[in-house]
Amino acid sequence: MRPLAADPAHETFILNVGPQHPATHGALRVKLTMDGEYIVEAEPVLGYIHRMHEKMGENRSYPQFMPNTGRLDYLSALCYNHGYAGVVERAAGIEVPERAEYIRVVTVELNRISSHLLWLGAFVLDLGGFTPLLYVMDDREQILDLLESVTGSRLTYCYFRFGGVYNDIDDDFIVGARNFVKRMREKLPMYHNLVSKNIILRQRLEGIGVISPEMCRKYGATGPVARGSGIAYDVRKQEPYSVYSELNFDIPVYEQGDSMARYLVRLDEIEQSLRIVEQGLDKMPEGPVMAAKVPKAVKPPKGDYYFAAEAARGAFGVRLVSDGTTTPYRLKLRSPSFSNVSLFGEAARGLLLADALALFGSLDLVIPEIDR
Amino acid sequence: MKSTAVKQALSSLALRVEECDYAARGYHLNVTIPPEQVVAAAEILDRENFFLEAVTGVDWLGEQEALAKEAAKAAAAAKKAAAEAAKKAAESGEPPPEQPVAPAATPAEPVEDSFEVVYDFNHYPQLCRVVIRTRVPRHTPQLPTISQVYPGANWHERETHDFFGIVFEGHPDLSPFLLPEDADFHPLRKDYQP
Numbered sequence: 100m101r102p103l104a105a106d107p108a109h110e111t112f113i114l115n116v117g118p119q120h121p122a123t124h125g126a127l128r129v130k131l132t133m134d135g136e137y138i139v140e141a142e143p144v145l146g147y148i149h150r151m152h153e154k155m156g157e158n159r160s161y162p163q164f165m166p167n168t169g170r171l172d173y174l175s176a177l178c179y180n181h182g183y184a185g186v187v188e189r190a191a192g193i194e195v196p197e198r199a200e201y202i203r204v205v206t207v208e209l210n211r212i213s214s215h216l217l218w219l220g221a222f223v224l225d226l227g228g229f230t231p232l233l234y235v236m237d238d239r240e241q242i243l244d245l246l247e248s249v250t251g252s253r254l255t256y257c258y259f260r261f262g263g264v265y266n267d268i269d270d271d272f273i274v275g276a277r278n279f280v281k282r283m284r285e286k287l288p289m290y291h292n293l294v295s296k297n298i299i300l301r302q303r304l305e306g307i308g309v310i311s312p313e314m315c316r317k318y319g320a321t322g323p324v325a326r327g328s329g330i331a332y333d334v335r336k337q338e339p340y341s342v343y344s345e346l347n348f349d350i351p352v353y354e355q356g357d358s359m360a361r362y363l364v365r366l367d368e369i370e371q372s373l374r375i376v377e378q379g380l381d382k383m384p385e386g387p388v389m390a391a392k393v394p395k396a397v398k399p400p401k402g403d404y405y406f407a408a409e410a411a412r413g414a415f416g417v418r419l420v421s422d423g424t425t426t427p428y429r430l431k432l433r434s435p436s437f438s439n440v441s442l443f444g445e446a447a448r449g450l451l452l453a454d455a456l457a458l459f460g461s462l463d464l465v466i467p468e469i470d471r
Numbered sequence: 472m473k474s475t476a477v478k479q480a481l482s483s484l485a486l487r488v489e490e491c492d493y494a495a496r497g498y499h500l501n502v503t504i505p506p507e508q509v510v511a512a513a514e515i516l517d518r519e520n521f522f523l524e525a526v527t528g529v530d531w532l533g534e535q536e537a538l539a540k541e542a543a544k545a546a547a548a549a550k551k552a553a554a555e556a557a558k559k560a561a562e563s564g565e566p567p568p569e570q571p572v573a574p575a576a577t578p579a580e581p582v583e584d585s586f587e588v589v590y591d592f593n594h595y596p597q598l599c600r601v602v603i604r605t606r607v608p609r610h611t612p613q614l615p616t617i618s619q620v621y622p623g624a625n626w627h628e629r630e631t632h633d634f635f636g637i638v639f640e641g642h643p644d645l646s647p648f649l650l651p652e653d654a655d656f657h658p659l660r661k662d663y664q665p
Contacts, residue, residue: 146649153634154658189497316522316595318623325595332595405497405591405600416591420529429659433525433591441626470649 111139114452118147124221125466129443129459131452138455141447143440149470156430161187161397162261164430169255171434172468174214177207177246178410180259185340186406186417187261190399198386199263200342205276205379206246206258208372212283213242214411215365215372222362222460223294226303231294238286245275261397262390273380280373287370295366304359308458310446311356318442321435322413323368324462327361329354334409346378358461365463396425412436412463434468473519473599474499480515481601484508498591498600506605506614509590513617513624516592516601523617524591526627528635532609532661535582583608586637590617607637616642634659 117128126147132140152171156164168183169176181203188195195203216239220232243253249268250258258265294300315325325332333350335343351367353360399421407416413435420429439462447455474490478500482488487503504512513523590603607614616639618625628639629648636657639645647654657663 146647146651149649151658157659186497189495316520317621319523319525319621330595337598403496405602407497414524414593416524418525418527418589418591429529431525431527431589437626438524438623441623445622 110134118144124464127440127464127466127469131455133452136451138447138450138452141444141455143443145470147470148467150467152471153430153432156427158426160425161399161427164427165259166255166257169257170467171432171471172214172410172412172415172436172465173255174217174465175207175210175411176254176256177203177210177250177258178408179415180256181207181341182406182408182410182415182417184259184261185408186404186419187397187399189406190402190404190419190421191261191394191397193262193393193397194390195263195341196387196390197342197384198267199388199390201379201383202249202264202268202388203259204341204343204346205268205376205383206249206264208375208379209242209246209276209279210256211411212369212372212376213239213246215369216242218365218411218463219290219294222463223300225460226300226457228294228297228300231290234286234290234293238283241275241279241282245272245279248272248275260389260393262393263388267388273383276376276380280377283369283373287366290366295363301359303454303457304357304362304461306355306357306359307454308358308446308450308461309356310442314442314445318445319438320413320442321438322410323361323364324413324439326350326352327364327461328356332414334407334414338407340406340408342379343375345382346375348372348375348378358457361461361463398423398425407433410435412465412468413439432471434471436462436464436469437471440464440469473594473597474601477516477519477521477599477601480519481512484511493600498602500599500601501604502601503604506588506607509588509603509605510615510617510620512603513590513620516603517620519594521592521594521599521601523621523623523627524593526591526624526631527589528631528637528659529587529589530609530635530659530661531587531606532584535584583610585609586612586635588614588631588637612637613640614638615640618642633657636660 111132111134114131114133116131118126128144130142130144131138152167155167165183168179171179216235220235223231247253249266249272250256310328312328312330315328315330321332329352331350331352336350348371351364353363401423402421404419405416407414415435416433418431419427422428447458478488481502485502485504489501491498491501493499585606585608588605588607592601605614616628618628628642629645631637632639632645633648633650634657
């Protein structure tokens with residue numbers, strides 16, 4: 100007889116969460132071993148939205164893979180466009196005009212805000228607060244309208260091209276973006292009053308689900324998860340790509356490592372992204388939005404290349420192995436949430452089930468990006 | 472500089488360590504090690520406070536054949552050049568240049584193709600991307616796991632096992648992860664037929 104069952108006080112049972120569960124935001128399943136209300140063991144079970152994007156990459160030409168990148172993390176699709184365009188441009192030695200880089204940064208940051216806003220609504224909804232979701236949908240709608248006017252789509256963008264962007268921005272976009280920055284600046288204190296200062300929310304998040312910096316390092320966590328644990332790591336600052344080195348912004352870092360810290364990091368990041376959008380619009384130079392000479396069939400020289408971009412959830416890395424043909428030989432997509440959720444099993448040990456779901460929400464998971 | 476310190480620490484177990492042009496490649500240090508040294512390498516990087524970004528594989532099916540073809544082509548070109556030089560020398564009445572002793576035509580032993588396993592490491596405070604590479608033969612793709620050093624490697628290795636069938640010895644659970652639970656195929660192998 101197992102030693103646990105010998106003592107009825109220590110009897111455990113298995114609880115299944117998902118794959119269809121409102122708190123998992125997609126199809127993720129978690130197998131929990133419970134001791135009463137407390138979690139003894141938590142094991143995420145992945146693969147319900149696995150589409151094998153990496154194999155698709157080996158079966159189509161370089162430009163044909165661009166739409167796939169928008170379907171990894173559908174909430175910050177432009178960040179993923181940027182990562183893939185970046186690796187191919189690095190490999191093939193394509194120079195991007197400055198105006199295109201600024202347009203990229205402005206649209207990516209708008210996309211990041213929209214991603215954080217939806218996370219905010221969904222996260223508070225997980226904890227039982229319905230109202231913020233309606234507010235964030237209103238604000239997010241403004242961004243989707245703006246991005247739709249330049250990219251042509253509202254969610255799964257395929258806007259970047261090797262050597263630039265598909266479409267130049269117009270005056271309407273600039274005016275709209277400036278209006279949005281102003282509007283969002285006025286709205287942010289409202290979110291803090293409504294959500295951050297809410298005593299019920301604070302008690303559900305403060306000191307709950309603490310992730311230590313050492314745990315972050317052992318599991319390779321990046322993005323707001325690492326920054327909520329006191330690690331000032333952001334790809335935009337540490338290895339500045341595009342024109343991020345010319346823009347002035349801060350990396351919000353909180354030391355506590357609890358769910359509240361991760362919450363505050365994302366809210367502060369909205370403000371920083373607004374700063375980037377504002378500066379990007381101010382500094383936007385005139386000029387072309389596509390490099391003059393981009394070959395129709397991109398053929399990067401043989402070799403192995405890596406490029407990382409900061410997505411809304413952390414560092415998105417692409418490893419490209421080229422054999423000199425028009426098709427990638429191997430395309431590895433390193434998605435941030437995959438590493439971030441891998442520490443869930445350790446972080447959730449000993450938590451109450453309800454607190455574990457708060458921790459889960461604070462990791463900001465997008466399942467198609469984990470499963471790829 | 473971080474990469475110099477790491478380079479020194481890793482050089483004892485590496486077959487080859489090269490510093491790369493970061494702007495062109497996207498990483499600083501490219502380290503090739505034998506498969507039995509991956510745990511030692513991971514321990515060194517762990518001591519230096521690196522974090523693990525990803526583990527993945529590359530299937531180099533057909534590489535040896537391509538290399539052999541290339542070598543044969545080069546040999547043929549060299550032979551042709553030598554013959555031409557001899558002809559030219561004969562025409563100008565000079566004594567023919569000494570023929571280079573052709574290497575004994577040993578029937579080339581078929582070298583097996585391999586899987587490459589790639590580990591990406593990075594450092595939070597100081598930018599230093601280290602790529603650890605190792606090769607395992609395709610018919611016995613086995614190497615030790617590093618999941619006891621980096622618990623985050625557990626999932627990455629499991630995914631690599633899914634996609635390539637590379638076995639990480641000592642790994643706690645290599646059951647299908649992203650693939651269906653009864654999957655017995657490895658889709659990123661170049662000879663995979665759906």
